[in-house]
Amino acid sequence: MNKIKILSEVDIKKILNMNIAINAVESAYKQKSDNKGEVWPLVFYEYEHNVFDLDIRSGNLDDSNAYGLKLISYNENNPKVGLNKVNATSLVCDSKTGQPIALLNAAPITSYRTGASAGIGAKYLARKDSKNLLVVGSGNIAIYSIVATLITMPCIEKVIICNPKNYNSLLNKIDNIKVDINNLLVECNLELKATIVCSNDIETSVKESDIIITATPSEKPLIKSEWVKEGTHFSCMGACMEGKQEIDELIFSKAKVYADDINQCIKSGESQTAFKNNIISNFNGEIGDVILNKENGRELEEDITIFDSTGLFIQDLATSLEILNNSNGIGIEVKL
Amino acid sequence: MNKIKILSEVDIKKILNMNIAINAVESAYKQKSDNKGEVWPLVFYEYEHNVFDLDIRSGNLDDSNAYGLKLISYNENNPKVGLNKVNATSLVCDSKTGQPIALLNAAPITSYRTGASAGIGAKYLARKDSKNLLVVGSGNIAIYSIVATLITMPCIEKVIICNPKNYNSLLNKIDNIKVDINNLLVECNLELKATIVCSNDIETSVKESDIIITATPSEKPLIKSEWVKEGTHFSCMGACMEGKQEIDELIFSKAKVYADDINQCIKSGESQTAFKNNIISNFNGEIGDVILNKENGRELEEDITIFDSTGLFIQDLATSLEILNNSNGIGIEVKL
Numbered sequence: 001m002n003k004i005k006i007l008s009e010v011d012i013k014k015i016l017n018m019n020i021a022i023n024a025v026e027s028a029y030k031q032k033s034d035n036k037g038e039v040w041p042l043v044f045y046e047y048e049h050n051v052f053d054l055d056i057r058s059g060n061l062d063d064s065n066a067y068g069l070k071l072i073s074y075n076e077n078n079p080k081v082g083l084n085k086v087n088a089t090s091l092v093c094d095s096k097t098g099q100p101i102a103l104l105n106a107a108p109i110t111s112y113r114t115g116a117s118a119g120i121g122a123k124y125l126a127r128k129d130s131k132n133l134l135v136v137g138s139g140n141i142a143i144y145s146i147v148a149t150l151i152t153m154p155c156i157e158k159v160i161i162c163n164p165k166n167y168n169s170l171l172n173k174i175d176n177i178k179v180d181i182n183n184l185l186v187e188c189n190l191e192l193k194a195t196i197v198c199s200n201d202i203e204t205s206v207k208e209s210d211i212i213i214t215a216t217p218s219e220k221p222l223i224k225s226e227w228v229k230e231g232t233h234f235s236c237m238g239a240c241m242e243g244k245q246e247i248d249e250l251i252f253s254k255a256k257v258y259a260d261d262i263n264q265c266i267k268s269g270e271s272q273t274a275f276k277n278n279i280i281s282n283f284n285g286e287i288g289d290v291i292l293n294k295e296n297g298r299e300l301e302e303d304i305t306i307f308d309s310t311g312l313f314i315q316d317l318a319t320s321l322e323i324l325n326n327s328n329g330i331g332i333e334v335k336l
Numbered sequence: 337m338n339k340i341k342i343l344s345e346v347d348i349k350k351i352l353n354m355n356i357a358i359n360a361v362e363s364a365y366k367q368k369s370d371n372k373g374e375v376w377p378l379v380f381y382e383y384e385h386n387v388f389d390l391d392i393r394s395g396n397l398d399d400s401n402a403y404g405l406k407l408i409s410y411n412e413n414n415p416k417v418g419l420n421k422v423n424a425t426s427l428v429c430d431s432k433t434g435q436p437i438a439l440l441n442a443a444p445i446t447s448y449r450t451g452a453s454a455g456i457g458a459k460y461l462a463r464k465d466s467k468n469l470l471v472v473g474s475g476n477i478a479i480y481s482i483v484a485t486l487i488t489m490p491c492i493e494k495v496i497i498c499n500p501k502n503y504n505s506l507l508n509k510i511d512n513i514k515v516d517i518n519n520l521l522v523e524c525n526l527e528l529k530a531t532i533v534c535s536n537d538i539e540t541s542v543k544e545s546d547i548i549i550t551a552t553p554s555e556k557p558l559i560k561s562e563w564v565k566e567g568t569h570f571s572c573m574g575a576c577m578e579g580k581q582e583i584d585e586l587i588f589s590k591a592k593v594y595a596d597d598i599n600q601c602i603k604s605g606e607s608q609t610a611f612k613n614n615i616i617s618n619f620n621g622e623i624g625d626v627i628l629n630k631e632n633g634r635e636l637e638e639d640i641t642i643f644d645s646t647g648l649f650i651q652d653l654a655t656s657l658e659i660l661n662n663s664n665g666i667g668i669e670v671k672l
Contacts, residue, residue: 002419006342008672043376043394045403047431054434056405058379058392067381069392071405071427073434083338087434089427089672091407095383098390098409098423103439105672332670336344336425336441 002099007323007331009105015326017187018119018147021112021319026120026291028061028318029260033288036062037314039261042268044241050217051076053241057313060095061321068092070106070316086110092320100336104320113315115144117260117287118213118235121307123152124290125258125297126233130210131157133194136202136222136246137215138163138170141237143177145213147184149235150194153211159196160205164222167200174198203227214238214246214270225250230302236270240310247306249273255304256284258297260312269310283308338435343659343667345441351662353523354455354483357448357655362456362627364397364654365596369624372398373650375597378604380577386553387412389577393649396431397657404428406442406652422446428656436672440656449651451480453596453623454549454571457643459488460626461594461633462569466546467493469530472538472558472582473551474499474506477573479513481549483520485571486530489547495532496541500558503536510534539563550574550582550606561586566638572606576646583642585609591640592620594633596648605644619644 031037043056052075060067072088079085088106093099118141122130133149133156135142146159161177163170174196182192199205206212206227215237216222225248234255238246252274259265262283266275274280285295287307298305343351367373379392388411396403408424415421424442429435454477458466469485469492471478482495497513499506510532518528535541542548542563551573552558561584570591574582588610595601598619602611610616621631623643634641 006670040379075434089436098411100425
């Protein structure tokens with residue numbers, strides 16, 4: 001068998017930045033819209049609910065002659081034994097022959113590609129004059145989503161971070177969050193210009209925001225429909241499994257709703273409750289259709305738009321391929 | 337992240353032999369019967385029917401504290417560009433933490449573990465005095481199945497190999513097949529004692545055989561029901577996808593039928609047509625239940641028995657773990 005390239009977390013951090021991720025994820029969404037990128041069925045297994053689970057995501061990108069998979073696990077108990085909660089590994093293969101070409105630590109890739117999709121949702125669906133960005137959640141995905149949205153929406157002046165479950169924890173780590181955001185912007189030769197504030201009042205924060213990103217593991221709505229002003233855009237990042245929900249399903253009745261993958265969103269996305277309760281019966285399109293102007297996105301200033309991002313392996317695959325293209329002299333090659 | 341062990345085809349061939357595979361696969365079947373080994377949903381994708389396809393198999397073994405997956409592809413065109421038809425890669429993880437612990441070239445493992453299951457089927461279901469073994473098919477799986485069955489059934493005196501599609505090709509390679517069989521036996525400190533013959537008359541061969549192993553990619557039955565004598569055992573290895581069939585579905589009406597995994601066999605095993613045509617409505621059990629004496633296997637000399645082996649990732653996982661246990665000083669460790 002041929003040699004495969006092994007890229008560790010350290011290797012990947014030398015190569016990847018948010019601009020690369022945004023371009024790669026856009027390319028994946030576009031290939032999907034053109035039927036050149038497929039999302040294969042998700043395998044999900046739970047050792048203990050909300051404590052230890054894993055999933056296998058897979059798919060292909062025809063323009064890139066590649067397919068592959070990602071095995072990602074989340075273990076809440078890992079920090080007790082000095083390990084990361086998330087372990088993620090991707091295998092990339094050549095779709096002309098089937099040969100494996102690379103093994104990558106997919107944990108950093110997951111953070112970047114997930115953040116990128118939040119930013120892409122805002123880029124194509126939010127009002128161009130959006131000034132206030134609210135991010136609900138203060139973990140890794142929140143940080144990467146803020147960075148991507150600051151890049152795609154340079155008009156943003158204020159970022160409000162709200163952690164409805166634990167405000168004190170947010171206050172304790174806000175300085176580190178600002179440093180992380182700045183470092184990720186510096187990787188793209190940018191700097192943090194927007195003001196970053198913490199909020200303990202989610203209702204007021206929702207009311208003053210133009211773009212809202214949700215990035216929590218919540219299983220019940222954190223944002224009520226009556227708080228949402230006209231013109232708001234939502235990028236919903238947290239719901240990626242059955243039973244998850246971050247925003248009131250009634251918001252869907254007055255919104256234009258876009259999926260990363262329609263089937264996956266109906267089953268496991270933020271839209272699942274709206275579908276179950278017959279609040280909506282279809283999407284306005286997939287994000288790739290909007291990027292390629294096959295479907296209309298926002299049409300009026302007062303439209304409420306929702307991007308339901310469940311996360312697709314093709315985002316990881318496109319990002320992994322960009323990393324591989326830029327990996328000369330980095331990583332090791334192993335005969336398999 | 338921790339270090340993972342990388343084991344190449346060459347590394348694995350230094351460690352693995354058929355005895356290791358038989359013991360590992362039996363252990364996997366037993367854990368499954370005790371609800372300690374699970375088979376997760378199969379992902380299958382076809383680039384071109386019967387030319388290029390791939391699947392992702394996954395699952396866990398609780399007693400071994402492990403889970404993982406195998407990505408395996410088959411590309412009929414690969415030899416034209418000097419590559420193997422089969423590419424297979426397994427990722428093994430620690431089921432206490434989720435950390436990946438090893439990446440293995442799963443092509444040799446697949447051959448051994450598949451052969452092992454044919455031999456285990458015979459061991460637990462064939463008549464103890466079986467003398468003649470017929471193997472339909474002459475590819476890799478046929479060779480490994482012969483070796484495993486010679487090990488589990490040392491009573492076998494004659495092996496008849498039949499390639500109904502291409503007898504000349506079989507004649508051309510029979511000397512190599514004998515060498516391969518002998519080499520695989522020598523790995524286990526055994527030698528080839530049985531006679532190996534080629535047959536171009538499948539009907540007569542079926543009529544004189546006690547054990548029949550089918551290992552072809554056939555999509556229609558090669559063995560007619562009226563040829564099958566009382567007391568015959570079948571280990572059906574070839575059917576692992578929808579649409580495949582090697583033996584007349586009418587044989588099922590007079591046989592005791594065992595699955596490696598009931599759900600997978602109904603969907604994609606040799607039993608699929610018998611189920612679709614309502615010839616049978618359930619199995620006599622899974623092979624693990626027979627090994628553990630939870631279900632009866634053969635009861636009478638004249639019973640016809642069928643083991644439908646679709647192939648389970650837990651067979652690969654158990655074998656991979658045995659390889660890892662014996663890999664001191666072999667392979668390389670890489671920080672991921």
